Amino acid sequence: MTDINSGFNPLFLREEDIRQGIELLYFAYRDFTAEPDAILSEYGFGRAHHRVIYFVGRNPGINVSELLAILKITKQSLSRVLGQLVRESFIEQREGTRDRRQRLLELTKKGVELERRLSESQRQRFADAYRDAGAESVQGFRDVLTNMISKEDRDRVLGPRKIG
Numbered sequence: 001m002t003d004i005n006s007g008f009n010p011l012f013l014r015e016e017d018i019r020q021g022i023e024l025l026y027f028a029y030r031d032f033t034a035e036p037d038a039i040l041s042e043y044g045f046g047r048a049h050h051r052v053i054y055f056v057g058r059n060p061g062i063n064v065s066e067l068l069a070i071l072k073i074t075k076q077s078l079s080r081v082l083g084q085l086v087r088e089s090f091i092e093q094r095e096g097t098r099d100r101r102q103r104l105l106e107l108t109k110k111g112v113e114l115e116r117r118l119s120e121s122q123r124q125r126f127a128d129a130y131r132d133a134g135a136e137s138v139q140g141f142r143d144v145l146t147n148m149i150s151k152e153d154r155d156r157v158l159g160p161r162k163i164g
Contacts, residue, residue: 035121
């Protein structure tokens with residue numbers, strides 16, 4: 001890894017360019033989450049609810065332990081958010097087929113609709129940005145984001161997806 005304070009300092013590794021990248025990420029995230037945040041507020045939900053809905057939707061039948069590993073939050077935090085989503089019928093839990101203690105999670109019809117609403121503007125934002133940037137830039141963006149993920153998580157994040 002190159003030290004940004006060493007003698008070797010290509011243009012894109014200058015301190016100012018690094019800081020600009022950080023700021024761009026902050027501003028992009030702000031705008032990326034603005035519309036979903038407004039929708040979440042209609043339900044009295046926050047971003048933790050959004051993350052749970054998103055990852056349960058992307059991984060039907062995921063168990064609580066797997067969800068905890070993805071979200072990297074405490075059991076207590078997940079329990080509070082998940083409990084509310086179950087009570088309000090956005091997520092359903094069922095027992096595991098091999099281990100009845102295991103709770104498998106899936107979005108209900110109501111949850112699928114909310115996930116669609118929350119992700120709609122985000123999908124469009126990505127589609128527009130990808131189209132404007134071009135294929136080479138999209139791959140570079142993916143490479144940068146991938147390299148920002150901890151090495152321990154990369155295989156899980158980039159691995160094959162379970163199909164419903």
